[in-house]
Amino acid sequence: MTSVTEARRPAPGAPGPSRPRRRAVDHGPWFLxxxxxxxxxxxxxxxxxxxxxxxxxxxxxxxxxPTRWIGTLNFQDLLQDTLFWESFRIGLVWAVGVTVPQFxxxxxxxxxxxxxxxxxxxxxxLAIVPWAMPEVVVGIMWxxxxxxxxxxLNETLRDLGFGGDRDWLSGLATALPAVIVVGVWAGMPxxxxxxxxxxxxxxxxxxxxxxxxxxxxxxxxRTVTWPALRPVAVAITALNLIWNFNxxxxxxxxxxxxxxxxxxxxxxxxxxxxxxxxxxxxxxxMGCVMVAVISVLLAVFLVGRLRGGEER
Amino acid sequence: MRTRPAARAGQYTALLxxxxxxxxxxxxxxxxxxxxxxxxxxxxxTWIPQDPTLANFRQAFDEQPLLRAALNSLLTASASALxxxxxxxxxxxxMARRRxxxxxxxxxxxxxxxxxxxxxxIIPLFLVLKNLRLIDSLPGLVLVYVVWSLPFxxxxxxGYVRAxxxxxxxxxxxxxxxxxxxxVxxxxxxxxxxxxATALFAFVTAWNEFxxxxxxxxxPEHQTLPVLLTRFIGAEGVADLGPLAAAAFLxxxxxxxxxxxxxxxxxxxxxxxxxxx
Numbered sequence: 001m002t003s004v005t006e007a008r009r010p011a012p013g014a015p016g017p018s019r020p021r022r023r024a025v026d027h028g029p030w031f032l033x034x035x036x037x038x039x040x041x042x043x044x045x046x047x048x049x050x051x052x053x054x055x056x057x058x059x060x061x062x063x064x065x066p067t068r069w070i071g072t073l074n075f076q077d078l079l080q081d082t083l084f085w086e087s088f089r090i091g092l093v094w095a096v097g098v099t100v101p102q103f104x105x106x107x108x109x110x111x112x113x114x115x116x117x118x119x120x121x122x123x124x125x126l127a128i129v130p131w132a133m134p135e136v137v138v139g140i141m142w143x144x145x146x147x148x149x150x151x152x153l154n155e156t157l158r159d160l161g162f163g164g165d166r167d168w169l170s171g172l173a174t175a176l177p178a179v180i181v182v183g184v185w186a187g188m189p190x191x192x193x194x195x196x197x198x199x200x201x202x203x204x205x206x207x208x209x210x211x212x213x214x215x216x217x218x219x220x221x222r223t224v225t226w227p228a229l230r231p232v233a234v235a236i237t238a239l240n241l242i243w244n245f246n247x248x249x250x251x252x253x254x255x256x257x258x259x260x261x262x263x264x265x266x267x268x269x270x271x272x273x274x275x276x277x278x279x280x281x282x283x284x285x286m287g288c289v290m291v292a293v294i295s296v297l298l299a300v301f302l303v304g305r306l307r308g309g310e311e312r
Numbered sequence: 313m314r315t316r317p318a319a320r321a322g323q324y325t326a327l328l329x330x331x332x333x334x335x336x337x338x339x340x341x342x343x344x345x346x347x348x349x350x351x352x353x354x355x356x357x358t359w360i361p362q363d364p365t366l367a368n369f370r371q372a373f374d375e376q377p378l379l380r381a382a383l384n385s386l387l388t389a390s391a392s393a394l395x396x397x398x399x400x401x402x403x404x405x406x407m408a409r410r411r412x413x414x415x416x417x418x419x420x421x422x423x424x425x426x427x428x429x430x431x432x433x434i435i436p437l438f439l440v441l442k443n444l445r446l447i448d449s450l451p452g453l454v455l456v457y458v459v460w461s462l463p464f465x466x467x468x469x470x471g472y473v474r475a476x477x478x479x480x481x482x483x484x485x486x487x488x489x490x491x492x493x494x495x496v497x498x499x500x501x502x503x504x505x506x507x508x509a510t511a512l513f514a515f516v517t518a519w520n521e522f523x524x525x526x527x528x529x530x531x532p533e534h535q536t537l538p539v540l541l542t543r544f545i546g547a548e549g550v551a552d553l554g555p556l557a558a559a560a561f562l563x564x565x566x567x568x569x570x571x572x573x574x575x576x577x578x579x580x581x582x583x584x585x586x587x588x589x
Contacts, residue, residue: 016481017537030410033418036403036462043459047436048428054435105330112327123327125575126334132571133338133564134520136538140560141341143579152340155357182492185337239426245431249522251544270431275527282433287432295425 054284061278074285083261084269084286088293090176091266095245098183102244103237105184106191108261111221113192114199131189139253142182143169169255175262179254186250187243191236198232199225238298245294266290315378344557352554368554369562372544377532378559381540385519385563388450388536392457393515396465397507405418407476419470420462434527441528448530456524461514468513472506473499509574516567536541537563538587 055074059067078084104145109127113120146168147150157163168178185255194279210220248267251257257264266286274283326458339359347361372378374540407418437456438447446452476499484494500507522538529535535543541563544556 030406032406035399036466037418039399039455039459040462043437043440043455044425044433044462045421047433047440050436050439051432056341059435107329108326112323112330115323117323119327120330120383121326123331125572126331128571129338129568131335132516132567134522134538134541134567136520136522136541137341137560137564138337140541140556141337143545144344144553145337145340147553149355150344150352150357152336152357152359158356185333188334237535241378242427248430249538252522252526267429267431270379271527272525274431274435280439283431284435287429287435290429291427291432298427300584 012211039256049282052288054281055288056226057121057281059280059284065279070281074282075289077282078285078289084266086261087264087266087269088289090262090264091245091290092246093176094180094183094251094263094265095241097180098187098244099237100238101180101184102187102191102240103233106188106195109188109192110195110199111225113196127192128189130157130195133186135186135249136253138182138186139250142185143254146178170264172259175255175259177262179251182250182254183244183247187240191240194232194236195229198229198307201232202228208258234302238302241298241301242294245290320581321384341557344553345561346558347554349552349554368558371552372555372559372562375555376540376544376559377535378537378562381531381535381537382563383536384450385537386566388453388457389518390524391450391454391516392461393455393511396458396461396514397469397511399471400462400510401503401507402466404466405473405495408470408473409468414571422467425463430523434524438527441551447528448534450534453525453528453536455513456528457518457521460521460524462518465510465514468510469506472503472510475506478504506571512570512574516570519567 056069056071057067058070058073063148113124113127117123133141143245145153148154148165149169153168154166166174168174206224207220212222215223246267247265248271250269251263251265252268255263257268267290270283270286270290273279273286343359343361346364346366348363348365348367351357351362417535433551441447441452441455444452446455480498480502481494484498485491489497520521520538521536522542525539526542529539541556541560544552
């Protein structure tokens with residue numbers, strides 16, 4: 001046996017002399033991937049490709065005649081569909097409106113949890129709770145909180161003398177902000193945990209050295225913490241943006257897209273199109289547009305972030 | 313490093329504000345669940361039920377097939393967790409040990425699959441499952457959940473496998489253990505806590521899942537808990553707050569319990585993933 005380091009080096013391309021005994025230990029046999037690979041191919045990759053193809057057909061639910069290729073007709077219709085674009089706009093407002101406060105609040109909480117505070121264990125445990133809850137329950141819980149008569153929110157506002165007769169989830173102006181607050185609440189744990197993990201990876205000695213040199217808290221954060229945290233922050237924000245844009249259950253339970261479509265996220269729109277009206281092809285086209293736009297947004301975001309990193 | 317008392321006080325205030333923000337909806341849910349109907353109809357709701365009762369729970373069980381739905385959820389979630397882990401562990405092992413093109417492709421897919429909206433996935437799945445006559449059946453749902461939880465299961469397990477030093481396996485091989493023997497008596501025991509954590513995480517994901525269940529399950533006997541809970545709300549919006557809160561409260565308990573068990577491990581694996589990924 002030669003050294004361990006050599007054994008663990010990845011062997012891309014270059015075949016080299018085969019050493020069967022070493023291989024047997026270091027790499028698993030390739031067929032072990034089959035049990036996971038086959039379901040992924042059949043039930044994930046396959047359906048996705050199928051879904052993209054469906055966007056170019058007139059597939060409908062429960063129709064007896066065979067579906068036909070209709071080229072880009074679905075996409076042309078979609079271009080004219082003002083309701084869809086309105087829903088798309090709401091989706092973007094929601095995604096950004098949730099992701100940004102989510103990040104800022106989670107960063108604050110992560111910084112606090114990284115300190116030597118008492119009660120830290122309680123806060124850590126509690127910070128995870130929204131993550132563990134079923135999304136449907138989160139929705140129900142906030143519905144009960146927002147309830148105009150029996151909800152605690154209006155009662156608290158009444159106690160504080162702010163009136164408090166609002167029907168938060170049914171008001172045209174308040175529905176979207178109210179729903180966004182719930183989105184922020186529900187998504188904070190993952191972000192906090194990820195950022196906390198990143199924080200614990202920042203070099204402590206550097207922090208202390210900066211403090212000795214007289215750098216204030218803000219300066220230390222800018223020059224020591226943030227550069228180390230940056231990759232994690234970018235990754236989790238990108239993921240949050242995707243997850244939020246594609247979210248469904250929360251808003252379905254809270255408002256079901258109402259009032260008057262003010263909170264109808266693109267996923268809700270596509271769901272109704274597919275499973276209420278049975279327009280499979282058209283809904284698939286919506287899905288494709290959603291993927292395309294979110295990819296472009298992410299590309300812009302990631303390129304911008306990465307370039308910003310180089311300049312510094 | 314010393315922090316000035318004023319700054320400390322500020323930190324505690326902020327922490328307290330976070331705790332209130334995070335906790336109050338849940339406290340309110342619990343409070344509503346234990347309030348009698350008369351109190352719920354009252355004009356000035358209070359934080360703590362003045363006359364706590366279990367009537368809401370009784371009513372929830374009487375009026376809706378709650379037990380049935382809980383059983384469906386339990387079966388689906390356990391089955392998908394077990395299958396997902398059984399399927400993902402060997403693959404994760406290979407992905408961690410052999411960093412060839414296949415492993416890279418698999419990792420890439422784990423990331424890419426996050427970006428697709430479910431709607432693009434669910435329509436073809438719906439058609440496939442319909443052909444297999446697995447629509448509106450729990451096995452069909454389990455199949456979907458397995459695939460759906462695979463990316464994260466692979467991600468977690470790969471991290472755990474990397475934490476098992478390859479040197480240990482080599483040592484076993486030097487001692488004359490065969491490939492299978494090495495895996496079974498060296499790797500798997502060291503991996504067991506990680507496998508358990510992954511299975512529990514997959515369980516919670518499936519227990520909480522709503523969208524696929526909503527689309528795939530039609531008959532009331534097959535509904536899982538989240539789907540049933542939305543039926544509580546009814547078409548007009550708010551039905552009976554008390555039973556709704558009681559049922560929602562009960563549906564959360566298993567997830568919270570499991571999460572309390574694996575919290576540390578999840579945080580740890582995210583740490584590994586975030587730093588190395």
